[in-house]
Amino acid sequence: MRNLIFLFLSIVLPLKTFAELRIDITRGNTEPIPVALLKFNANSNEEEKISTKINNVVSNNLERSGLFKVLPEEIFLEKNIKFNDTPSFSNWKLTTSQGLVHGRLSFKRNKSLVLEFRLWDVFSEKQMVAQQLTTEISNWRRIAHVISDIIYKRITGESGYFDSRIVYISESGPKSSRKKRLAIVDQDGENHKFLTDGSYLALTPRFSPAAQEVAYLSYNNRIPRIFILDLATGFQKILGDFPGMTFSPRYSPDGKKLIMSLARSGNTDIYEMNLKTQKLNRLTRYDGIDTAPSYSPDGNFVTFESDRSGSQKIYVMNLKTKKTKRISFGSGKYATPVWSPRGDLIAFTKFLNGEFYIGVMYTNGKGERVVYRSYLVEGPTWSPNGRVLSFYSQAKLSDGKITAPKIKLIDLTGVNLRELITPSDASDPAWSSLLP
Amino acid sequence: MDSILKSIEKIKKDSQNQIDEKKDDEKIEDKEETKEVRLGEKLTISEKDAIRRQFYRCWIVPAGAKDLKDLIVSIKIKLNDEGEVINTKLLTDRKLNNPFFRAASESAMRAVNHPECKKLQVPKKKYETWKEIILDFDPSQSLN
Numbered sequence: 041m042r043n044l045i046f047l048f049l050s051i052v053l054p055l056k057t058f059a060e061l062r063i064d065i066t067r068g069n070t071e072p073i074p075v076a077l078l079k080f081n082a083n084s085n086e087e088e089k090i091s092t093k094i095n096n097v098v099s100n101n102l103e104r105s106g107l108f109k110v111l112p113e114e115i116f117l118e119k120n121i122k123f124n125d126t127p128s129f130s131n132w133k134l135t136t137s138q139g140l141v142h143g144r145l146s147f148k149r150n151k152s153l154v155l156e157f158r159l160w161d162v163f164s165e166k167q168m169v170a171q172q173l174t175t176e177i178s179n180w181r182r183i184a185h186v187i188s189d190i191i192y193k194r195i196t197g198e199s200g201y202f203d204s205r206i207v208y209i210s211e212s213g214p215k216s217s218r219k220k221r222l223a224i225v226d227q228d229g230e231n232h233k234f235l236t237d238g239s240y241l242a243l244t245p246r247f248s249p250a251a252q253e254v255a256y257l258s259y260n261n262r263i264p265r266i267f268i269l270d271l272a273t274g275f276q277k278i279l280g281d282f283p284g285m286t287f288s289p290r291y292s293p294d295g296k297k298l299i300m301s302l303a304r305s306g307n308t309d310i311y312e313m314n315l316k317t318q319k320l321n322r323l324t325r326y327d328g329i330d331t332a333p334s335y336s337p338d339g340n341f342v343t344f345e346s347d348r349s350g351s352q353k354i355y356v357m358n359l360k361t362k363k364t365k366r367i368s369f370g371s372g373k374y375a376t377p378v379w380s381p382r383g384d385l386i387a388f389t390k391f392l393n394g395e396f397y398i399g400v401m402y403t404n405g406k407g408e409r410v411v412y413r414s415y416l417v418e419g420p421t422w423s424p425n426g427r428v429l430s431f432y433s434q435a436k437l438s439d440g441k442i443t444a445p446k447i448k449l450i451d452l453t454g455v456n457l458r459e460l461i462t463p464s465d466a467s468d469p470a471w472s473s474l475l476p
Numbered sequence: 477m478d479s480i481l482k483s484i485e486k487i488k489k490d491s492q493n494q495i496d497e498k499k500d501d502e503k504i505e506d507k508e509e510t511k512e513v514r515l516g517e518k519l520t521i522s523e524k525d526a527i528r529r530q531f532y533r534c535w536i537v538p539a540g541a542k543d544l545k546d547l548i549v550s551i552k553i554k555l556n557d558e559g560e561v562i563n564t565k566l567l568t569d570r571k572l573n574n575p576f577f578r579a580a581s582e583s584a585m586r587a588v589n590h591p592e593c594k595k596l597q598v599p600k601k602k603y604e605t606w607k608e609i610i611l612d613f614d615p616s617q618s619l620n
Contacts, residue, residue, distance in 0.1 A: 061519065061605060063528055064612040068535030068587070133591055138536075161582060163589035168582075197541060197579025384542050427540060453540040 070455075072109035073195060075102065076116060076137040080157060081123065081144040090153065090180050091145055097184035098141075098191070100228060101202040104449075105192065105428075106456025111137050123156060132162045139168070139195055153177045159191055168194050181230065182475070189474070198382075201423035202227060205472045206430060207245045207254050208447055210234065211465040222256055224271070227423070227471070229461040235269060242267075244288030244468055249295045251472035255279070257288050266298070280318065289313070293339045299323075301331035301344075310344055323357065324364075330355075334378045334386075336403070343367075343377040343386050343403075354388055356403065367405030372397075376419055379403070381473070382426030385452065387411075389418050389431075398431050400452055411454045415442065424473045427452060430460070432467040519605055523598075527609070530596055535587035537615045538580050545616040547580040552610050553588055559598040559606075564588050567610065584613040 079095045082088040102108035113119070117131040121142045132140050143157025152174055159169035169190060175183045182203060189200025210223040222235040222242040235254070236242050245256040254269045266279040266289055282302060289300040298313045302320075308329040312321045324330040326348050333344040342357045354368040354377045368374040372392030379386055383403075390397040390410075396417040401408040411429060415436035420429050429450050435443045445467045447460040460466070519527075541547060554563040566585065571577040587593060588611065598606050 060610065061608065062610045062612060063524055064614055065528060065531045065535060065584075065587075066614045066617045067532050068537035068613075068615070069533060070537055070539050073536050138586055161586065163586040163591075164582065193575070195579060195582075196538065197574075197576040382542050426542075451540060 070453075072103075072107055073138050074109045074111055074136050075139040075141065075191075075195075076111045076132060076135060076162075077102075078113075078116070078119070078121060078140070078142040080142070080155065081120065083146060087145055087147055090177065094145070094155075094180055094184040094187070097181060097228070098188045101185065101188035102191065104228065104458060106451050107192070107196060108139075111135055123158070127160055127162075129160075129162055129165045132160075137162050139191070141191060147177060148174075151176065153180060153183065155183060155187075157187065159194055181226075185226075185228075198427055199425045199474070201425045201428060201471075201474070203475050204424050205231075205251065205475070206421075206447070206460065206469050207235070207247060207472070208432075208460075208462070208466050208470070209242060209245070209468040210462065211445065211467060212238075222254070222269070223462070223466075224254075225460065225462065227460075232463060235271075235274075244470075246288060246290050246470050247472040248291050249293055249473055251475055254470075255289050255291065255298060266300075279313075279315075290334055292335050293337055299333045299335060299342065301329075301333065310342070323359075323362070332376045336379045337381050337383045341379075341403075343379055345375050345377060354386065354401075354405075356386075367403070368401065368408070369405065370408055378420050378422060380422050380426035381424055382422075385426070387420040387422060387429055387452075389420065396433075398429060398450075400429075409454070411452060412448070412450055412457065416445075417448075419468055421469050421471045423449075423471055430469045430471055432469060519599070519602060523602075527596060527598065527606070530593055531587055531611065531613075534590035534593035535613060536583055538576075538583050539615065541576050541580065541615070543576065547577060547615050549577075549581045549584040549613045550610055551584055551588055551613070552608060554608050555596065555598070555606060557600065557603045557607070559596040559600070561588060561594050561596070580613070580615065584611075587613065 077095055077099055080091045082091045099110040103110050115135050118128060121127050123144045127140055140160040140162050141157060143155060145153060145155040148154055154174050156172045158167060161168050171190060173183055173186060185203035188202040192200035204227050205224055206227055207224045210221045211218055213219045219238040220241050221238040222245055224235055225232045241259040243257045245254050247254055252271055254271060256267055258265050258267050264282050266282060267276050268279055269276045289298040291298060296315055298315060301308050301310050307327060308331055309325060310323045310330050310333045312323060328347050330344055330346045333342050335342055340359055342359060344355055345352050346355050349366060352373040352375055353366055354374045355364050355366050357364045372390050374388050374390050376389045377386050385400045386403055387400050390399055395413055397410050398412045398417055398420050399408055399410045414433045417431055417433035420431045422429060429452060430447060432445045432447050434445050444465040447462060447466045447469045449458045449460060450456060550567040552565045552567055553561050556562050566581055572581065
């Protein structure tokens, strides 16, 4: 019997061991994912023109994200796939494409645009998305952003950020009489528009959560005022005079409050303002400077900078218990913390050894990483999906000259640095949520 | 007659002893052979590394995704004796309603279906060892 057991074990155990050969793959490549985007099938010249434009915008969005490489049409073995046909995967595998998009579009009564498309996983030979979208023909650019977001989300798992805008301060003129105007632009640099005429100084704009309003600070006759600008109507209202305003207001995630820092009797603390009643609620009571507050996406916490430990560091306050915890412990001065819309990270500006840094850390202060560094770099703002950071920066050239301020975009992993093309110098960007 | 019988008995015993000894020898030889085969069929560290390295170029890591430590994807692959992947199965399929995990799973599946990783460089003599492999794709160190 014992022999039988031994025999059984000696046969079964090694087989079991063979079946469980495990290999951990802890590295891979971080190259962009190759994708093929076929122009959507169309029946008329006009439809074809729109199809080409949509294809260009989607390609540009995916490429600019740094996560995708859009393959050139010349290498495709098939230039056209009927909407209801399954692609010939062996042909597409030869192109190295991992994702394939094709579809069709048509105009209905010369007014609306109907678009259907599919996304395929070429290597796994599976359909990932099949979707129909309808809009006005004039809305073709937005629909291209929406398609880009759908592709991005399905492949990466994160919601996209292409159908969003950036509001910023456009700067022009000499230093002594610098004109600072509020301006808005699509995240890809298109549809640029000035929102104020430059007759007064506009500073630190912030989007409302629904991206329909912008709150910003203006200085007229040296009096700081908060303006709220309705982007659809262009109508502006003054929220009130804030003589002690030291930092721009930010909306709460539900859009019902603004959070800001106010200096009163030589003491700067953080306050929330109820937008309906305009009542102020003081959140910090420290003899020093508490400033630059930013809500967590669930609205339960606020991160801010404070010099209560002797130099500028980042703190997090639980709004229910009012308990406050310091989270930055590295060398240097930390400022302008901004909570990621994804909830997992806080971006910040850091000053150390004569240089500025944009960095990120987890909300408990761990895992601090530098994302970008330059002579002057400030004011990080998150893309709506919490994947990309925008900020403005100035570099010091070898001849000692300082470059004009420009807005940059960078992946949170610290790669894929891009510049947002603006007609003039630009600072203080604020990124909207996805447009409604 | 007695002595003849004794002699025959002795011869029998001797021959039985010889047979027994031979059997014991065979047993030892068998044991040694079995031991040799099992030891030989284990993959060495460098052989495992070689398999690992092949997937490095096929796997596009979901770097920068949220909660990377929760995105470890396990896939069982079956290979034929030429080292070609003939079957793949996602083992960690219970979290597929999480879009991040689904994307991570699909990225790992694309790696094992990648044309460049469809045929692995493996030591052919040790087929029994690698005919099934569980690959754990772990992106948590991708930002290090």
